[in-house]
Amino acid sequence: MSELLKISGLHASIDADGIPKEILRGVDLVVPPGEVHAIMGPNGCGKSTLSYVLAGREEYDVTAGSVSFMGQDLLAMEPEERAAAGLFLAFQAPVELPGVNNANFLRTAVNAVRRARGEPELDAVGFLKTVRAATKNLSMSDDMLKRNVNVGFSGGEKKRNEVLQMTMLQPKLAILDETDSGLDVDALRIVAEGVKNLRSPDFSALVITHHQRLLEYLGPDRIHVMVRGRIVRSGGPELAKQIDVEGYASFLTEAA
Amino acid sequence: MPAITETREQVEKLGQSSYKWGFETDIEMDVAPKGLNEDTIRLISARKEEPDWLLEWRLAAFRVWQTMTEPTWAKVTYPPIDYQDVHYYAAPRKKPGPKSLDEVDPELLRTYEKLGIPLHEQALLAGVEVPEGEEARLPVAVDAVFDSVSVATTFRKTLAEAGVIFCPISEAVRDHPDLVRKYLGSVVPAGDNFYAALNAAVFTDGSFVFIPKGVRCPMELSTYFRINARNTGQFERTLIVVEDGASVSYLEGCTAPMRDENQLHAAVVELVAMENASIKYSTVQNWYPGDENGLGGIYNFVTKRGACRGAKSKISWTQVETGSAITWKYPSCILQGEGSVGEFYSVAVTNNYQQADTGTKMIHIGKNTRSTIIAKTISAGHSDSTYRGLVRMLPKASNARNFTQCDSLLIGDRCGAHTVPYIENRNMSARIEHEATTSKISEDQMFYCRQRGLSQEDAVGLIVNGFCKDVLKELPMEFAVEAQKLLQISLEGSVG
Ligand SMILES: Nc1ncnc2c1ncn2[C@@H]1O[C@H](COP(=O)(O)OP(=O)(O)O)[C@@H](O)[C@H]1O
Ligand SMILES: [Mg+2]
Numbered sequence: 121m122s123e124l125l126k127i128s129g130l131h132a133s134i135d136a137d138g139i140p141k142e143i144l145r146g147v148d149l150v151v152p153p154g155e156v157h158a159i160m161g162p163n164g165c166g167k168s169t170l171s172y173v174l175a176g177r178e179e180y181d182v183t184a185g186s187v188s189f190m191g192q193d194l195l196a197m198e199p200e201e202r203a204a205a206g207l208f209l210a211f212q213a214p215v216e217l218p219g220v221n222n223a224n225f226l227r228t229a230v231n232a233v234r235r236a237r238g239e240p241e242l243d244a245v246g247f248l249k250t251v252r253a254a255t256k257n258l259s260m261s262d263d264m265l266k267r268n269v270n271v272g273f274s275g276g277e278k279k280r281n282e283v284l285q286m287t288m289l290q291p292k293l294a295i296l297d298e299t300d301s302g303l304d305v306d307a308l309r310i311v312a313e314g315v316k317n318l319r320s321p322d323f324s325a326l327v328i329t330h331h332q333r334l335l336e337y338l339g340p341d342r343i344h345v346m347v348r349g350r351i352v353r354s355g356g357p358e359l360a361k362q363i364d365v366e367g368y369a370s371f372l373t374e375a376a
Numbered sequence: 377m378p379a380i381t382e383t384r385e386q387v388e389k390l391g392q393s394s395y396k397w398g399f400e401t402d403i404e405m406d407v408a409p410k411g412l413n414e415d416t417i418r419l420i421s422a423r424k425e426e427p428d429w430l431l432e433w434r435l436a437a438f439r440v441w442q443t444m445t446e447p448t449w450a451k452v453t454y455p456p457i458d459y460q461d462v463h464y465y466a467a468p469r470k471k472p473g474p475k476s477l478d479e480v481d482p483e484l485l486r487t488y489e490k491l492g493i494p495l496h497e498q499a500l501l502a503g504v505e506v507p508e509g510e511e512a513r514l515p516v517a518v519d520a521v522f523d524s525v526s527v528a529t530t531f532r533k534t535l536a537e538a539g540v541i542f543c544p545i546s547e548a549v550r551d552h553p554d555l556v557r558k559y560l561g562s563v564v565p566a567g568d569n570f571y572a573a574l575n576a577a578v579f580t581d582g583s584f585v586f587i588p589k590g591v592r593c594p595m596e597l598s599t600y601f602r603i604n605a606r607n608t609g610q611f612e613r614t615l616i617v618v619e620d621g622a623s624v625s626y627l628e629g630c631t632a633p634m635r636d637e638n639q640l641h642a643a644v645v646e647l648v649a650m651e652n653a654s655i656k657y658s659t660v661q662n663w664y665p666g667d668e669n670g671l672g673g674i675y676n677f678v679t680k681r682g683a684c685r686g687a688k689s690k691i692s693w694t695q696v697e698t699g700s701a702i703t704w705k706y707p708s709c710i711l712q713g714e715g716s717v718g719e720f721y722s723v724a725v726t727n728n729y730q731q732a733d734t735g736t737k738m739i740h741i742g743k744n745t746r747s748t749i750i751a752k753t754i755s756a757g758h759s760d761s762t763y764r765g766l767v768r769m770l771p772k773a774s775n776a777r778n779f780t781q782c783d784s785l786l787i788g789d790r791c792g793a794h795t796v797p798y799i800e801n802r803n804m805s806a807r808i809e810h811e812a813t814t815s816k817i818s819e820d821q822m823f824y825c826r827q828r829g830l831s832q833e834d835a836v837g838l839i840v841n842g843f844c845k846d847v848l849k850e851l852p853m854e855f856a857v858e859a860q861k862l863l864q865i866s867l868e869g870s871v872g
Contacts, residue, residue, distance in 0.1 A: 175827050179819070199826035208827075215824035219842025225828075228838060233829035268842065285828060 123188075124324050125151040125174075125293055130185035132173045140181065143169045145349035147185070151293065154321040156338050158360060159328045161346035162368045167328045168212055170346070171295045175209040176202050190292065204236030206292030210282040210299045212328075217269035222281070225269045226251060230288050254287045257317065259310050275302040283314040294318070295326045300334040312337035332364040347371050408465035414438065417577055420465050424546050424580070427553060437566035437576035444570045450733035451762045451794060452702050454675065462640060464578045464611070538594050540624075541586040545613055548584035555586055559617050563646035563683045563710070571642040571677040571704075579613035579644070585624060586617050587653075593624040596852055612643040618653040620686060625656040627855055639664075641700075642677045651686030651713065656694070658851050660859050663699035668869065670729025670758070673701025680707035681737075684716035684745075692719040693736065694850045696859045698866040701730060706764065708737035711745035711776075718747040721847040723859075725840075725866045726759030726791070735765035735796075740773035740806065749780040752844045754863075755791035756870035766798040769806035776806040784814040785843050787836065787870050815843075837864030 132144040143166045151157050159167055173180050174187065176199035187194040189207060197205065217225065231241040242250065255262060258280050270278050279299050286294050296315065300308055312334055315325060329335065335343075335357065343359040344351045345368070352371050353359065408419055417438055421431040446457075535542050541552060548556050566576040587593050618624055641663070647655050657680075666673025676699075682691035693707040709718030720736035738747035747767065755761045767778045784793035795812050817839050825835035840863050841848065848856050 175823075177823055199823065200829050200831055203827055203829035211824065211827075215818075215820045217821060217824070217839060217842060219845045220838050221842075225838065228834065229825075229828035229830060232831070232834060236829065289828065 122152055123150045124153045124190060125149070125194075125326070126188045127174075128186050130170075130173070130187060131183045132169060132180045133183055134169075134180055140183075142183070143180075143349055144173065147346075147349070147351055149344060149351055151324050151326055153292075153324055154319075155341040156315075156319070156325045156327060157342045157344060158335055158338075158340045159326060159344050159346055159351075160330065160360065160363055162372070165346045166349040167346055168297055169349075171209055171212075171297045171326075171328065174202075174295060175199060175207065200232070201236070203289070203291075204233050206290075208286050208289055208291035208294045210279075210286055210294065210296040212297040212299075212301070214270045214273075214278040214282055216271045218271055220269045221265075222267055222269050223248075223251065223265040226265075226285060226288055229285065233289055251284075251288060254284055257287070258284055258314055260284060276304065276307045279303060279311060280307065280314075283311050287314060287318065290318075292322060293324045293326065295328070297328045298330070299327075300329050300331055308333060309337065332360050335360050345371050408463055410463055411460045412438075412462070412464055412578065416464050420578060420580060423465065424549070426546075426549055429557060430549060433561065433566060434577050437573050438578075440567035441570065441573035441577055444567075444573060446570050450704050450764070451760065452704060452731040452733050454702055454731075457640060457675070459574075465580055534594060538591055539588045540591060540593055541584065542597055543584055545582045545584040545615060546580075548586075548615075552584070552586070555617065556584065556615065559615055559646070559648055560613075561646075563648060563681050564644050564679050569679060572644050572679040575611045575613060575642050575644045575679070579611040582612035582614040582643070584615050585626065587619060587622040587624045589619040590621045591619075592622065596625045596627055598627040598629065610639070610641040610643065614643070614645040615648075616646070616655060616657070617648045618650065618655050620651040620653060622650075623654040623656075625658070625852060627658045627660075627852060629660045629662075629855065629858070639674045640677075641674055643679070645678070645680040645707075647680075647682030647691055649682065649684050649686060649689035649691050649713075649716075652688050653686060654690040654692075655682060656692045656852075657682070657707070658855055659693075659695040659697075660851075660855055660862060661695065661697045661699050661703075662862055662866075664701075665699050665726075665730045665866075666701040666728065668728045668757075670701070673730070674699065675702045676700040676705065677702075678705040680705065681710065682708070682718070683710045684713050684718060684742075686716070687713040687742075688715045688717075689713045690717040690719075692717075692721070692850070694719075694721040694847065695723070695734075696844075696847070696851070696855075696862065697722070697724040697732060697734060698862050700732075703730075703732040703734050705734045706736055708739065709747065710739045710741065711747065711773075712741045713745075714742045715744045715746075716742060717745070719850075720747075720749045720751070720765075721850045722751045722763075723754070723844045723847045723863070724752070724761055724763075725754045725863060726756070726761045727866055727870050728757040728759060730757075730759045731761075732759075733762045733764055735763045737766040738768070738778055740767075740769045740776040740778070740803075743772065743774045743776070745773055745776045747776075747778045749778070749782075750846050751780075751782045752847055753782070753784040753793050753795075754787065754840055754843065754867070755784070755793045756787035756867055758790050760792040760794075762794040762796060764796045764798075766800070767808055768800040769803045769808070771802045773803045774805045776803065778806075778808045780808075780810045781846075782810075782812040783843065784812075785840065786814065786816045787867065833864065833868060836867050836870065840864070840867060 127147050127149040130144050130147040133140040133142040147170060161167055182195055227247045234241055260280055282299060299311055315338060340357055343355055345353045408416060414435060417434050421434060564572050567573050585597060616626060649655050663674040663676060684691055691709050697703055707720060711718050718738050724732045724734050726732050736749055749765055751763045753761045753763050763782050769776050782795045786793055797810055799808055801808060821839060822835055841860050848859055851859055
């Protein structure tokens with residue numbers, strides 16, 4: 121299988137006060153197994169929308185196109201089936217769950233996914249061992265496991281918590297939506313290490329970012345530039361460097 | 377059509393098969409004829425071989441009841457109840473119970489299983505005849521109420537050695553008449569309200585607990601109430617008396633099989649706490665709520681009240697209410713003793729067409745009395761839930777304190793949640809704090825959970841349990857686990 125994820129001619133719109141507003145306007149993209157790809161593009165071009173549509177958010181209407189994930193019709197699957205199949209989304213804005221213990225949430229999620237994959241569930245001890253090791257790698261304090269999911273977390277803590285979940289859920293494809301935004305240099309390095317640790321022939325990542333620095337850590341295989349709901353250019357890591365210097369101006373005209 | 381009439385046919389069918397009708401027949405008499413009059417009450421009292429004072433007490437209550445009308449202030453609606461169309465007495469069938477779980481209604485077992493009730497307890501609840509010696513392995517003392525008469529009581533010996541009395545109230549009337557006479561109706565008077573008066577007139581069983589001075593009850597006491605016979609009103613009466621410096625934790629739990637008719641339930645619970653005494657009363661209520669179209673289900677009109685008579689006494693109510701078609705219930709504390717403490721922790725869940733009007737009353741009489749109210753209301757489907765609470769500070773309640781927190785969680789947009797706090801303060805030094813919030817399970821939260829692999833049901837379960845955490849942690853361990861599962865089961869089908 122030469123592609124893990126294949127997006128073809130994807131159009132998606134959202135209901136804006138009763139009028140459908142088209143956001144994705146024919147996205148084509150292929151991510152082979154074991155590769156790290158980046159999506160860059162100006163604010164509002166549809167990067168988060170693409171990640172939501174891939175993860176199965178119901179508010180968006182897919183009006184045309186198809187997505188295959190490991191040979192399956194991704195768009196026909198429920199969000200939790202996509203997660204079980206190995207798709208993970210690190211949210212740009214992680215959601216707070218008041219009263220829900222972070223460790224308990226993580227264990228429920230891990231076991232739900234393991235069940236769906238036909239793997240044995242982790243008992244309390246097994247889970248604790250794995251999660252302790254993972255938090256240590258991410259320089260997170262155990263205290264964060266005792267707190268409620270994302271409640272009162274700083275921006276950096278929220279992002280690290282996303283990476284922790286990713287590590288524990290062992291996805292085939294991780295979509296990271298601006299996970300590097302708002303992180304200081306040290307936090308950025310830790311998050312990047314978290315992703316790098318997962319690198320294997322069985323793991324791919326689609327990294328949405330505005331910053332060259334994260335990509336320097338990760339060494340992406342390909343860069344895609346998105347403008348107004350379309351991928352307008354794809355290329356090697358040099359493309360990210362070009363954007364870092366010149367901005368998106370030259371691509372905007374390309375998209376017109 | 378009156379609610380009770382709907383099921384006449386079914387009851388008649390039952391009557392032909394396994395029930396013998398009326399007290400006139402000479403063989404076994406299981407069910408009293410329908411209807412309520414002085415003769416019914418005399419029959420009940422005679423069947424239970426009660427002393428005259430109790431019969432008189434019942435009759436007085438009945439006469440008061442006849443002058444009363446059903447309260448209409450609660451935010452619940454239901455077809456009129458024909459009180460003459462109800463059986464007021466049903467003894468357990470004399471025919472032998474099932475010999476093993478294989479003979480028990482699988483639907484009932486499925487409910488138990490979902491709740492994670494251990495097998496040996498399932499057997500007890502389902503009326504399987506437990507072999508000798510088996511019951512000693514139960515983790516808590518269980519006084520199982522099947523219909524109106526208690527049929528199983530365990531751990532009596534350990535309790536007796538500690539001087540604790542825990543028995544069916546009818547037995548207490550026989551064996552400890554002075555105690556019962558002294559306290560019965562002393563917290564909830566016979567004519568207190570329409571349903572309490574009805575209960576006083578016709579109550580058939582319930583539990584009696586007495587913890588003597590200085591004794592900490594050596595185990596948690598538990599009564600599993602289960603409604604078994606069709607169309608039989610349930611009129612339990614529970615009385616718990618805890619003397620100076622003594623304490624008890626009492627668990628009341630209900631798991632009911634599916635039922636397709638409305639059933640009337642009007643229980644009374646009275647608690648008395650003397651000086652430095654403490655009573656923790658926990659309830660998990662899971663009676664049949666009716667089907668997803670609102671058909672059937674239990675009508676639950678309960679009067680629960682505790683009196684903190686002694687200084688520094690404490691009464692704590694914790695309830696998880698997921699069942700019943702209609703819930704009308706306000707566990708209350710009368711804080712008379714100086715420095716006494718009242719607590720009310722409640723989770724009320726309504727789904728489909730359930731209606732709940734529940735809350736508490738904290739009546740501060742003594743100095744330095746304190747009360748805490750934490751009420752969590754969860755509504756889903758077309759259901760409607762109201763928190764109704766009264767905090768009253770009387771003139772002598774100097775420095776009394778109340779803290780109330782009412783939180784509502786809505787699932788979907790066809791349900792309702794209401795908060796009706798009544799506050800009366802007649803003492804300048806008393807302080808009352810009230811906080812209230814209303815929230816919804818957001819699309820963002822659902823999507824976030826599902827992206828992590830959780831099913832919609834698991835996601836709701838997790839969020840709801842998080843919302844209720846402050847209450848659930850007040851429950852004894854064995855109940856907390858059961859309650860968590862119950863919350864999730866009750867909300868099945870509420871999303872998606
Ligand atoms: N729920 C919504 N309702 C209306 N417009 C939306 C909604 N979600 C996204 N959009 C619009 O779609 C466009 C793309 O948004 P987004 O995918 O978040 O962009 P990006 O992540 O690339 O910054 C923006 O113009 C945004 O305002
Ligand atoms: Mg975005």
